[in-house]
Amino acid sequence: MGLHIKAKITRRAVVCSAIALLSVAFVAALVWGPWYIEDQHIHDNNGALVPSAGIIITGIRTVLVAVAASAIAGIGLYYTHKSHRHAEKLYLHSQDQFAHARDKDREQAELTREGQVTDRYLEAIKLLGSENVTQRLGGIYSLGRIMRDSERDYWAGADVLAAFVRTYARKNSSGNGEGTHVHREDVLAALNVIGTAPRQPKGSSLSRYQTIDLSGTDLRGYDLYDLDLDMIKFDRADMAGCDLQGSTLRRSSLKDVTLREANLVGANLFRTRLINADLSRTNLTRAYMSQAHVHDAIFDKTNLKETIATKIYGLQYSQVDDSLHDESTQFPEGIRDWLKTRTEEEARAAEEENLP
Numbered sequence: 026m027g028l029h030i031k032a033k034i035t036r037r038a039v040v041c042s043a044i045a046l047l048s049v050a051f052v053a054a055l056v057w058g059p060w061y062i063e064d065q066h067i068h069d070n071n072g073a074l075v076p077s078a079g080i081i082i083t084g085i086r087t088v089l090v091a092v093a094a095s096a097i098a099g100i101g102l103y104y105t106h107k108s109h110r111h112a113e114k115l116y117l118h119s120q121d122q123f124a125h126a127r128d129k130d131r132e133q134a135e136l137t138r139e140g141q142v143t144d145r146y147l148e149a150i151k152l153l154g155s156e157n158v159t160q161r162l163g164g165i166y167s168l169g170r171i172m173r174d175s176e177r178d179y180w181a182g183a184d185v186l187a188a189f190v191r192t193y194a195r196k197n198s199s200g201n202g203e204g205t206h207v208h209r210e211d212v213l214a215a216l217n218v219i220g221t222a223p224r225q226p227k228g229s230s231l232s233r234y235q236t237i238d239l240s241g242t243d244l245r246g247y248d249l250y251d252l253d254l255d256m257i258k259f260d261r262a263d264m265a266g267c268d269l270q271g272s273t274l275r276r277s278s279l280k281d282v283t284l285r286e287a288n289l290v291g292a293n294l295f296r297t298r299l300i301n302a303d304l305s306r307t308n309l310t311r312a313y314m315s316q317a318h319v320h321d322a323i324f325d326k327t328n329l330k331e332t333i334a335t336k337i338y339g340l341q342y343s344q345v346d347d348s349l350h351d352e353s354t355q356f357p358e359g360i361r362d363w364l365k366t367r368t369e370e371e372a373r374a375a376e377e378e379n380l381p
Contacts, residue, residue, distance in 0.1 A: 145167060145170075145171055146168070146171055146178060146181070146182070148164075148167065149163075149164040149165075149167035149168045149171065149182075150164070150185065151164070152164025152167065153165065153168075153185070153189060158208075158210060158211055161211045162210070162211055162214055165186065165189070165211060165214045165215050165218055166214070166218065168182040168185060168186060168218065169182070169186075169218035169221075169222055172218070172222040173222055173223065176225045179222070179224075179225040180225065182222075183219060183222070183237055184237075186215045186218060186219055187219065187237050187238055187239055189211075189212070189215050190212055190215050190216060190219075190239055190242060191238070191239065191240075191241065191242055193208035193211070193212050194208070194212045194242045194243050194244060195241065195242060195243065196241055196242065196243045196261075196262075196263060212244075212247075213247060213248070216244075216247065216249060216252070217249075217252065219237060219252075219254075219257075220249065220252025220253050220254050220272070221252065221253065224253060224255065224256070236256050236257065236258050236278075237256065237257045237258065238257075238258045239257055239258060239259055239262060240258045240259060240260040240261055240262060240278075241260070241261050241262060242259070242262045242263075243262070243263045244262055244263065244264045244267060245263050245264065245265045245266055245267070246265070246266040246267065247264070247267050247268070248267075248268045249267055249268060249269050249272055250268050250269060250270040250271055250272060250288075251270070251271040251272060252269075252272045252273075253272075253273055254269075254272055254273060254274045254277060255273050255274065255275040255276060255277060256275070256276050256277060257274070257277045257278075258277070258278045259277060259278065259279045259282050260278055260279070260280045260281060260282065261280070261281045261282065262279070262282050262283070263282075263283045264282055264283060264284050264287055265283050265284065265285040265286060265287065266285070266286050266287060267284070267287045267288070268287075268288045269287060269288060269289050269292050270288050270289065270290045270291060270292065271290070271291045271292065272289075272292050272293070273292070273293040274292060274293065274294055274297050275293055275294070275295040275296060275297065276295070276296045276297065277297050277298070278297075278298045279297060279298060279299050279302050280298055280299075280300045280301060280302070281300075281301050281302065282299070282302045282303070283302075283303045284302060284303060284304050284307050285303055285304075285305045285306060285307065286305070286306045286307065287304075287307045287308070288307075288308050289307060289308060289309050289312050290308055290309075290310045290311060290312070291310070291311045291312065292309070292312045292313070293312075293313045294312055294313060294314045294317045295313060295314075295315055295316060295317070296315075296316045296317065296318075297314070297317045297318070298317075298318045299317055299318060299319045299322050300318055300319070300320045300321060300322065300339070301320070301321045301322060302319070302322045302323070303322075303323045304322055304323055304324055304325075304327045305323050305324075305325040305326065305327065306325065306326045306327065306328075307327050307328070308328045309327060309328055309329050309332050310328050310329075310330050310331055310332065311331045311332065312329075312332045312333070313332075313333050314332060314333060314334040314337050315333060315334070315335060315336045315337070316336050316337070316338065317334070317337050317338065318338045318339055319337060319338065319339045319340050319344070320338070320339030321339070322339075322344065323344075323347075324344040324345070324347045324348040325347050325348075326347070326348070326349055327347070327348040327349065328348075328349045329348045329349060329350040329354045330349065330350060330351055330353055330354060331353040331354065332350075332354050332355065333355045334354070334355060334356055334357070335355045335356070335357055335358075336357065337356075337357060340356070340357065340360060342360070342363060345360055345364070
């Protein structure tokens, strides 16, 4: 540190000495320069000053002043540029320090937030195991809040709630629910949280959404209207009498499911798998069933009026005959042609019977 100070003082002394010497040299040049440079034009042959001597001396001194001023200006510009570069480096360094501090603050905030989410998650899990229905409901809605606030923790919360539903709304071997009535309120709350929390993709495309497993559950008579139940597995579930009006079940799997007398008015069943499903007396009015799979499904008195089923897979003539439909039902082209042909044949047969 002492050596650095001494070197700085030495540099300053050298600079001051150089400036003093240059000042003395400049003054000397102003005083004697004209005589040295243009002496033969200032004096005549007799050594006397010529009439134009004053003009020559003034001109030379003006040139010397201009040169000195230019040099000083150049030196000033150099040091100004140097100072600007130094200030620019200091600014860039401060920006780097600010960005580093900001990243550190962001990392710390993220760690703090993750710690808070983890604490909330663990507390919600504890509440789910409570014997008190109020505490269980608190745990369910707490998980729902976590699923909305943290994309990273969405699927953990969804899997826990799905396991809760499978546990407390499970079908036994006789087909009846175990604990369905005892835990109906909190099971319904869990289903509503699953059906209202914004779904988070596992990958970059919709086909890579993770499936929520609610298969083998007893959900008879549950009110599940206007819910987002896309990509959910309801295989072998008993959903007889469920109110699913306006809900979406796109790409969901309902294989071997029971939907007798369920309300699916205006429901979205795009690409829904209804293979071997029991749809007896189900109200599918204004439902959207494009690309749905209905192989071996039961359509006994199923209401298909105003239903859009133009691209439905596995629909058989016998299923159409079993259902309730009219001109407003949008069947696939092959089904429409078959119905039209049969109607025309029945009309001709009726006319022939009426002939004398």
